[in-house]
Amino acid sequence: MYVYNLVDQSLVNQRVQQFRDQVRRRLSGELNEEEFKPLRLMNGLYLQLHAYMLRVAIPYGTLSSKQMRALAHIAVRYDKGYGHFTTRQNLQFNWPKLKETPDILADLADVQMHAFQTSGNCIRNVTADQYAGVAVEEIADPRITAEVVRQWSTLHPEFSFLPRKFKIAVTGSKRDRAAVRVHDIGLIIKINEAGEMGYEVIVGGGLGRTPIVGVTIREFLPQQCLLSYLESILRIYNQIGRRDNIYKARIKIVIHELGAKEFTRRVEKEWKTIRDTAIDLPVGEYERIRAFFAPLPYQSLPKNDAGFSHLKFENQDFSHWVRGNTLPHRQSGYSIANISLKPIGGIPGDASAKQMEVVADLAEKFSFGEIRVAHEQNLVLPHVKQTDLYSIWNTLKEHNLATPNLGLISDIIACPGMDYCSLATARSIPLAQDISNRFSNLRRQNDIGELSVNISGCINACGHHHVGHIGLLGVDRKGEEYYQVTIGGSADENASIGEIIGPAIPYDEVVDAIERVVETYVDLRAKNESFIDAYRRVGKQPFKENLYVTN
Amino acid sequence: METKVISANRLEDGIVVYITKDNNWSECISDAEVFNDEAACDEALSKAYTAEEACIVVGSYLVEIEQKGVYYNPTKYREFIRVIGPTVRPDLARQARS
Numbered sequence A: 001m002y003v004y005n006l007v008d009q010s011l012v013n014q015r016v017q018q019f020r021d022q023v024r025r026r027l028s029g030e031l032n033e034e035e036f037k038p039l040r041l042m043n044g045l046y047l048q049l050h051a052y053m054l055r056v057a058i059p060y061g062t063l064s065s066k067q068m069r070a071l072a073h074i075a076v077r078y079d080k081g082y083g084h085f086t087t088r089q090n091l092q093f094n095w096p097k098l099k100e101t102p103d104i105l106a107d108l109a110d111v112q113m114h115a116f117q118t119s120g121n122c123i124r125n126v127t128a129d130q131y132a133g134v135a136v137e138e139i140a141d142p143r144i145t146a147e148v149v150r151q152w153s154t155l156h157p158e159f160s161f162l163p164r165k166f167k168i169a170v171t172g173s174k175r176d177r178a179a180v181r182v183h184d185i186g187l188i189i190k191i192n193e194a195g196e197m198g199y200e201v202i203v204g205g206g207l208g209r210t211p212i213v214g215v216t217i218r219e220f221l222p223q224q225c226l227l228s229y230l231e232s233i234l235r236i237y238n239q240i241g242r243r244d245n246i247y248k249a250r251i252k253i254v255i256h257e258l259g260a261k262e263f264t265r266r267v268e269k270e271w272k273t274i275r276d277t278a279i280d281l282p283v284g285e286y287e288r289i290r291a292f293f294a295p296l297p298y299q300s301l302p303k304n305d306a307g308f309s310h311l312k313f314e315n316q317d318f319s320h321w322v323r324g325n326t327l328p329h330r331q332s333g334y335s336i337a338n339i340s341l342k343p344i345g346g347i348p349g350d351a352s353a354k355q356m357e358v359v360a361d362l363a364e365k366f367s368f369g370e371i372r373v374a375h376e377q378n379l380v381l382p383h384v385k386q387t388d389l390y391s392i393w394n395t396l397k398e399h400n401l402a403t404p405n406l407g408l409i410s411d412i413i414a415c416p417g418m419d420y421c422s423l424a425t426a427r428s429i430p431l432a433q434d435i436s437n438r439f440s441n442l443r444r445q446n447d448i449g450e451l452s453v454n455i456s457g458c459i460n461a462c463g464h465h466h467v468g469h470i471g472l473l474g475v476d477r478k479g480e481e482y483y484q485v486t487i488g489g490s491a492d493e494n495a496s497i498g499e500i501i502g503p504a505i506p507y508d509e510v511v512d513a514i515e516r517v518v519e520t521y522v523d524l525r526a527k528n529e530s531f532i533d534a535y536r537r538v539g540k541q542p543f544k545e546n547l548y549v550t551n
Numbered sequence B: 001m002e003t004k005v006i007s008a009n010r011l012e013d014g015i016v017v018y019i020t021k022d023n024n025w026s027e028c029i030s031d032a033e034v035f036n037d038e039a040a041c042d043e044a045l046s047k048a049y050t051a052e053e054a055c056i057v058v059g060s061y062l063v064e065i066e067q068k069g070v071y072y073n074p075t076k077y078r079e080f081i082r083v084i085g086p087t088v089r090p091d092l093a094r095q096a097r098s
Helices: A006-028 A033-041 A065-077 A098-110 A142-153 A223-240 A251-258 A260-274 A283-291 A306-314 A316-325 A353-366 A386-398 A429-438 A442-448 A507-524 A531-538 A541-547 B038-053 B077-084
Strands: A045-047 A052-056 A062-064 A082-085 A091-093 A168-171 A185-191 A197-203 A215-222 A326-328 A334-339 A350-352 A370-373 A379-385 A453-456 A470-477 A480-487 B004-010 B016-019 B057-068 B071-074
Touching: A006 A033, A006 A098, A033 A045, A052 A098, A062 A065, A065 A082, A065 A091, A065 A098, A065 A353, A065 A370, A082 A353, A142 A168, A142 A185, A142 A223, A142 A283, A185 A223, A197 A223, A215 A223, A215 A260, A223 A251, A223 A260, A223 A283, A251 A260, A306 A316, A306 A386, A316 A326, A316 A334, A316 A386, A334 A386, A350 A353, A353 A370, A353 A379, A353 A386, A379 A386, A429 A453, A429 A507, A442 A507, A470 A507, A480 A507, A507 A531, A507 A541, A531 A541, B004 B038, B016 B038, B016 B057, B038 B057, B071 B077
Parallel strands: A168 A185, A453 A470
Antiparallel strands: A045 A052, A052 A091, A062 A370, A082 A091, A082 A350, A185 A197, A197 A215, A326 A334, A334 A379, A370 A379, A470 A480, B004 B016, B004 B057, B057 B071
16 A cells, blocks of 8 residues: 655645644634635535534555544544445435544544545545455456556646546556546556556546536547646636536536537647656656555465365355355455445445444455455455455354345445435435345345446435436425436446436335336346346337336 | 525534524524514524624525424424434434434
């Protein structure tokens, strides 16, 4: 993992002192709310329905055991004993007190964490594939790129007041787990014919009010040109982005209105003037950062362990968990262990302080002290010996963290919705709980197979409903919660925006409607055909016909 | 005019509060002063803005309510959730605290 140097640490420490003084001035009345609001937002502090909310940055979803323990400590000491992992691989505390927020930031700084750029019209916390460095099919580790982008974008003076927020995601695999095509900039690491590393650069993707799949504006950008090219994209956007209309201020609208060809021309023209300047990092700096992500001291182990196979044979529940929640690792004899934060009927993404401590302990004992956060709101132990999986599973089970539902219908993405969020127009979480309870039978879930249900409580789409195989968008209809259903969305390498199936339906009818959609799929699917493949084959009509049928 | 109360968030901790008859702020909507005419609303809002300047609360606004038996409840569900707390965490709800 990356470790702060003196510059990183002093930057974070200075910000804590700065914010401590800003809070003092706010509480004393030297600053009014209008003056203070942009300052608190620069430190991830929102004012939500019931209280303040602090969003902590987890760069590219990578956490150490020590950092996870610090989050657990903050949850207990300053909050109500839990936190919420988000679709941006971050963590939100729902109940911090303003007067204690500087102390929270100081505790975060002690473990090399902060809340910079988790809000505001700046380059937000960079996200990446949660299996970075361990996925079997990976071409190159995206964490090096993500760390370079993190350092470049942190407090970047030119890009601290963009027309709107700006999100960058990186993947180093052909299988896209970072949803790069629905980010403002998506980077896919590629190796060219000469064996050189570079990026496919995708721009203008996004969800929210106007969901769009991004367009590739460069098939191959040499790695050493990354920052000058990003700088060029951001500079063009910063110049012509719509500051007059918040709904048209994202880069996707700029590209839509200008055309991808013209936007690319302007970027390339700008790039010609700044490439090969000091903006780009020297190779040595890439190597310095790469050293933090060097291969770990894995043991040489056989691909299959007889004892592990025996335990799977003896214990069906363990076997189900291994099959559902673990994946092969690059290193022989090791696995990637996913920890579901979606217990049946639970709150997606929530973890108690105790659960955080348990995960921190497991990571320290079994995974080189490393944890990942997935944008699907689950956690990952990325480097686990097969022979340790049984012990890990037993501990996870004791703490309600072993639900074997990864990628299944109960592995629901849900934003906090109107239970917490001041922007929301409807609740997300209780609907997720109801759907999870309805499909609680794991045998049935496995029979249905891979199926994502994503729920957003408003058009801002924090629950990524547009790219759920089934998406639900909560809307207000004269004070009542209604939900618009979309089908056919996908956030992976074949990204697509879900189609609206018809009129929104009231809260009480949603779960039955989802069940009818699922049963429609089960009835029409070909052998081994997934929900999304079936949808793409038959279109929306059969689903629409059944969605609105009522008895 | 619709019946209304004035709500805000307490500056220090962000907790939802309502202005009371004695010009204080309470966490319970049942303590809130109820307004039935525009002039009284305007006067109370002025007091709320004074409380904002005094760094007691932030973001004051009028909330429409309706009488249900002996209780007043907000007409909008969002405001009802602000009264009771997150519907998915009854252990954290205001009823649990009181």
